[in-house]
Amino acid sequence: MHRRDFLALAGVGAGGLLLPAVFGKVIAAEQLLSALDVGFKKRLADAGLNAASAAGASYCDVRVGRYLRQFVMTREDKVQNVVSTESTGVGVRVVAGGAWGFAATNTLTEQGVAEAARQAVAIAQANAKVQTAQVQLAPVKGVGEVAWRTPIARNGMEVPVKDKVDLLLGVNAAALSAGASFVNSTLFLVNEQKYFASTDGSYIDQDVHRIWAPMTVTAIDKASGKFRTREGLSAPMGMGFEYLDGAAAGKVVSPNGVVNYSTSYDMREDAIAAARQAQEKLRAPSVKPGRYDLVLDPSHTWLTIHESIGHPLELDRVLGYEANYAGTSFATLDKREQRFQYGSDQVTVFADKTQPGSLGAVAYDDEGVATKRWNLIDAGKLVDYQATRDQAHILGKTESDGCSYADAWSSVQFQRMPNVSLAAGRTPLSVEQMIGDVENGIYIVGDGSFSIDQQRYNAQFGGQLFYEIRNGKIAGMIEDVAYQIRTPEFWNACVAVCDERDYRLGGSFFDGKGQPSQVSAVSHGSATARFNGINVINTARSLG
Incomplete structure (x- = not known):
C-alpha cells in the first residue's frame, strides 16, 4: 500500500474519527442501495442551467453527484472497523466573460442549485477582470438523455456486511495457518452515481462501481526479530463483487509459481501464498548491486x-x-x-x-x-x-x-x-x-x-x-x-x-x-x- 493509500484509509481504521472529508457522512449500510430519481436530478440540473444562462454565462455544466463508499477492515481475528459513507450534492461550473467560475451546494432544491449557479457566474465575472486569456472550449455535441452503468454482475453494496467480514476473517485465518505472524485485510467498495447536464444539450446519468481488496501479510523470525511483508497481488478494479469469486479463468500463473489475478481474485489463495512467500523472504539472500x-x-x-x-x-x-x-x-x-x-x-x-x-x-x-x-x-x-x-x-x-x-x-x-x-x-x-x-x-x-x-x-x-x-x-x-x-x-x-x-x-x-x-x-x-x-x-x- 502506498503512502497516499495509507493516509486515505488510516482515519477509517481509527474508528472513523479522522475520516477524510471527501468520503462524506457515515450512514447505515442499507442506505448504500438507494439512488436519486433521474427526473429529480434533471430538474435540479435544469434549475442550474437556466439560472446560469440568465445571469450571463455563455456556458454551464451541472453535476449532481451521490458518492457512496464502504470500508471493511480486519486484522487477524478482529474486525477493526466497518464504515459506510455517503456524500450528495451539486457542483455548477460556468464560463462568463471568458473566465471559469465554480460553486457547489448540498441544498438539493431547485432554488439551492440556482443560487449556486448565480454564485458561479459571479465568481467567473470577477475572474474575468484579471484574466488575460479567455477560456477556449473545444466543441462538444450534446447527446440528449443517455445512461451508462459499469457492467457488473453483482453489486458489492448488496452483499451483507456479515458475508464481507466472514470473507476477510477467513482470509486472515488462512494466512495465519500458513505461517503468517500478522495479517491485515480490507474491502473497499465505491459507487459513484453521477448525473451531468450542460448547455450543450447533454443529460448523462452514470452509475460507476469499483472494488479493492488490499492486504498485508507479515512473517517474523522470532530468533532475530527480523520481519518481512508481502502485500496482496490483486488489482483494484472497475467491477462488482464478482471480482472476488476466485474463478480459475481469471488467473495467470508465473514461471516461479506466483499466481497473478486479472479478471478474478482468489483472496484466500493469495493470502496463503503471501504467508509462505513472506517466510521465504526472511531466508532469501540480499541482491548484489x-x-x-x-x-x-x-x-x-x-x-x-x-x-x-x-x-x-x-x-x-x-x-x-x-x-x-x-x-x-x-x-x-x-x-x-x-x-x-x-x-x-x-x-x-x-x-x-x-x-x-x-x-x-x-x-x-x-x-x-x-x-x-x-x-x-x-x-x-x-x-x-x-x-x-x-x-x-x-x-x-x-x-x-x-x-x-x-x-x-x-x-x-x-x-x-x-x-x-x-x-x-x-x-x-x-x-x-x-x-x-x-x-x-x-x-x-x-x-x-x-x-x-x-x-x-x-x-x-x-x-x-x-x-x-x-x-x-x-x-x-x-x-x-x-x-x-x-x-x-x-x-x-x-x-x-x-x-x-x-x-x-x-x-x-x-x-x-x-x-x-x-x-x-x-x-x-x-x-x-x-x-x-x-x-x-x-x-x-x-x-x-
Whole structure:
C-alpha cells in the first residue's frame, strides 16, 4: 500500500474519527442501495442551467453527484472497523466573460442549485477582470438523455456486511495457518452515481462501481526479530463483487509459481501464498548491486508506467500549470514536435477510458465528452498528451480527449490521468520464453516503494517479490532490490513485451493531484516486459 493509500484509509481504521472529508457522512449500510430519481436530478440540473444562462454565462455544466463508499477492515481475528459513507450534492461550473467560475451546494432544491449557479457566474465575472486569456472550449455535441452503468454482475453494496467480514476473517485465518505472524485485510467498495447536464444539450446519468481488496501479510523470525511483508497481488478494479469469486479463468500463473489475478481474485489463495512467500523472504539472500536485465510482471509495471509516463504526459504538468504531487514534467511541448524518442520501438503506450474492468472506465467524462482510446507514445515516439476541453486548442486539437474528472460534487473537474497502458507485444511471446532468453536478470512481481524527481525524469522503484534469473532459469528468491532509472533511458531499454495473452491491469485507488488535493482511480495495463542493463541497488541497511 502506498503512502497516499495509507493516509486515505488510516482515519477509517481509527474508528472513523479522522475520516477524510471527501468520503462524506457515515450512514447505515442499507442506505448504500438507494439512488436519486433521474427526473429529480434533471430538474435540479435544469434549475442550474437556466439560472446560469440568465445571469450571463455563455456556458454551464451541472453535476449532481451521490458518492457512496464502504470500508471493511480486519486484522487477524478482529474486525477493526466497518464504515459506510455517503456524500450528495451539486457542483455548477460556468464560463462568463471568458473566465471559469465554480460553486457547489448540498441544498438539493431547485432554488439551492440556482443560487449556486448565480454564485458561479459571479465568481467567473470577477475572474474575468484579471484574466488575460479567455477560456477556449473545444466543441462538444450534446447527446440528449443517455445512461451508462459499469457492467457488473453483482453489486458489492448488496452483499451483507456479515458475508464481507466472514470473507476477510477467513482470509486472515488462512494466512495465519500458513505461517503468517500478522495479517491485515480490507474491502473497499465505491459507487459513484453521477448525473451531468450542460448547455450543450447533454443529460448523462452514470452509475460507476469499483472494488479493492488490499492486504498485508507479515512473517517474523522470532530468533532475530527480523520481519518481512508481502502485500496482496490483486488489482483494484472497475467491477462488482464478482471480482472476488476466485474463478480459475481469471488467473495467470508465473514461471516461479506466483499466481497473478486479472479478471478474478482468489483472496484466500493469495493470502496463503503471501504467508509462505513472506517466510521465504526472511531466508532469501540480499541482491548484489549491479546491472541486470529486468523482467517485470504487470503487477509491478503498472506503477512505473503511472509515475514515468502517465503523470509526465498530463498536459497541465507539461505546461507548468500543475506542480503538486511530484512536480511538472520533462516531456515539454517541443519534444512532441520533435517526436521525441521516449522509448524503444517495442514501446507503444495508449490512453483509454473505455477499457472494461478498468478503474477509469466510463462512457463520458466529467465534461460530458465521450471517452476514447488514443496513443501517447507510438513505437517509442512521443506523439500526444492528455487534454481536456479548455486545453485542446493548445495542442491544435479540435476535440477534448475526454479525461476530465472531479472526485466529488464539491470539487471542480480538471484534467486527470485516464487509464494509461503499455500495449502488448504483437509477436507471440510467453513469459517462459522471455525468461528463457535472460542470462543474468531479476524477475520482479508486485509494486513497492518508489521515489521520483520533480520532473518525472529520475526515479527508483522497489517491488514485492524478486527472483534471480540465471541462464534462462528462475534461480531462487532474493531480497532488498530496487532499480534506478532515467525515464527515457529506461523505456529505450525495453527489448520485448509479451503478447496479449499476458496483458493485465494494475492501478491506484487514490491517485493524488491538485491544490486543493483531489484523488482519482486509474488503471494501467501491460504484459510482462523485459528491460536490459538496468542499474539495481541494494536497499538493505547492512550488507553484512
